[in-house]
Amino acid sequence: MFENYKIRHATRDDCAEIKKLIQELADFENCSSGPTLSVEDLQRDGFDSVPQKFSCLVVEDTTVEKDGCLCGYLIYFPTYSTWEGASLRMEDLYVSPAHRKNGLGRLLICHLAKEAEEKGCRRIDFSVLTWNPAITFYKSMGAQNISDLEQWAMWRFDKDAIKELAEKAKNN
Template sequence: ELAVYEKMPDGMKISHEGYTLVGYALYFYTYSTWEGRSLYMEDFYVMPEFRGKGIGKALISNVARIGKEHQCVRLNFSVLSWNTPAINFYLNKGAQDLTTSDGWHCFRFDGEALDKLAEEAVKQ
């Protein structure tokens, strides 16, 4: 419902077995100053008992197809360092680990750090 409200009905792809949701991919469009329109995959999950059956491949392939149909030049996402099965899945599909290849690090402001940063804007 939220995806339709936000005029992004394709913003989530799901896979189901009968009436059971077994996997999903949640993504949105972003923009790279240097390269153009991109996709960011915020969440990607397949229930453990359904892994190895092609569901993950189908989900991520459909996200990639949608990106290409909308002239996206890349699909970005993050993976926790301890999640080696996911890392191997993405590498086997041809993804690049930007931490090692390009030296990118992911950063975040949250909690008190976000509050403090926002307060600095008010003072200016």
């Protein structure tokens, strides 16, 4: 089943294709104008920064011999839980519609779990939109909805709030 696909770590040269896949995911999530990152941002943050700000696994369709052979990606980064220790955060998981139902999403998550285990991580955290049909897929793989189990709600300081708060820190 997987003979036409290869899971590997992304390279700097993959960033243009990854950006296209990010836009496909945003379109699916009804957030077409959401992604503001450029290819250069992805290259800087994923490959030029020390430490890297994110890592990425990609699915390569090995039947395509030209550019444009990526059909899925999983972006993640290390984080830390004061309750459990080292963790990973899965930011995005996406497989193009033409390549779904082949087990590629499952395979990407299995590769991420292998890496998490090798790094001594105790958990992989991620968010999913409440209407996303992938919830059934995540449950089938053993993921738990911690919003239900532990009553956690996700919050965010956006760019403007960060700027305002940072300014207050500078003045004190």
